[in-house]
Amino acid sequence: MTTSEKQKFIDILAAFTGYSSKHLPDDVVERLTLMREKEDSPMAKLFYDAMFSDLEKASELDRPCCQDTGVLQYFVQVGSGFPLIDETEDSLREAVKKATIEAPLRHNVVEIFDEYNTGDNTGTRIPWIDWEVLPHCDSVTIYMYMAGGGxxxxxxxxxxxxxxxxxxxxxxxxxxxxxxxxxxxxxxxxxxxxxxxxxxxxxxxxxxxxxxxxxxxxxxxxxxxxxxxxxxxxxxxxxxxxxxxxxxxxxxxxxxxxxxxxxxxxxxxxxCWAHRRACIRINHDLSYELLTHKGVTL
Ligand code: SF4
Structure with missing residues (x-):
């Protein structure tokens, strides 16, 4: 693993995190579309319209679709043969700091007991990382979830x-x-x-x-x-x-x-309706595919 490979890994993870704060996954958009179609209460219809208008604006203005971009959680299924396995945790932390500036993401992480905002969305055990190691596999599949307050x-x-x-x-x-x-x-x-x-x-x-x-x-x-x-x-x-x-x-x-x-x-x-959950598979050569947002290149 070279320094430039690690930086590329961080860049992909940061872009993945930032993109997912602005665009809901395909299945959520499909379900909300269906629910809007089936709704007949005028007030409820208005709310669905506001949600879709919000999503359009988020895409147009390149901004998160909800101001609360949550505390970041990653559910990592890493192949035992993935070449950057040792760098994954550190890369996710660096990616969160980068996405916080570039997306941008709201500063949400407050240290317990000391009660101060860390200012970069990292903190003790945050981003939270849940690990599964997959034998005989050389890629990594990462689910990202933005755990908002509400x-x-x-x-x-x-x-x-x-x-x-x-x-x-x-x-x-x-x-x-x-x-x-x-x-x-x-x-x-x-x-x-x-x-x-x-x-x-x-x-x-x-x-x-x-x-x-x-x-x-x-x-x-x-x-x-x-x-x-x-x-x-x-x-x-x-x-x-x-x-x-x-x-x-x-x-x-x-x-x-x-x-x-x-x-x-x-x-x-x-x-919530703004269910910012995303999944990416990154291969050993750092080629990748977003599994929740079809056809997207970061
Ligand atoms: S519950 Fe969801 S949509 Fe509502 S403020 Fe929190 S993150 Fe945003």
Missing amino acids: CSLPGTAKVLMPLEGYEGAMKYILDQVTSYGVNACPPLLLGIGIGGSVEVAAKLSKKALLRRIGTRNKNQKAAELELKMEEAINRIKIGPGGVSGNASVMAVHIEQAGRHPSTLAVGMSTG
Whole structure:
């Protein structure tokens, strides 16, 4: 690995991060388009129109589509043979600093206890990096998520007594959505993690937000539960921006892990209408492809 290769890697990651702050992924745009078409409340229609006008302006003016560009999280699936594996963490930190200036991104990271804003969107363990190492692979696939304040606020996780069952777990989620969901600028994307222990459920709920809208859990019972939860939450009619409307969610995604017989852990993460989630695959020769934004060259 040469210095210029590392710099190229940083440049790609910074451009990827900056671009994703301004352009929603294809699946989110498609779902919002569909929801706007199906809406018949005039006020809700107005809100969808405002969202699409915002997206057009963001693209035209080359500015983030929401002022809150969040705290950055990267979910990294790195091949054990990727030549810059040792440089990935440092490159992501450098890329965040670069994107903060170039995009620009709002300064969002406040150090816990010392309570000061670091001014460059990095800090202790931030950007948050979640690692998976893939054997026999020489590329890296990176999911980026901008965890905004409003969309992070409803997040929750708890360990239930197993007797509460799936009904109890879903009641816990529904109570949270009805109490705090409106803070996350609906229509929401709801991620639910279930099983494992509390931190596993919480992490799975965030990973559920990384899935493409329109996909279903591979387990048929989980897929049915996703659909039922979508129908239940849509019946509340939160509508875009919480002004009431035909729907409340873009989708509900569930991810699961095996559980201890004495526990039933459940977690929830919410994404907002401006769901800035992006995915890039970078090959060993630093050629790349944006998997969430088709046809884009950075
Ligand atoms: S919830 Fe989403 S759209 Fe609303 S302010 Fe936060 S990041 Fe922006």
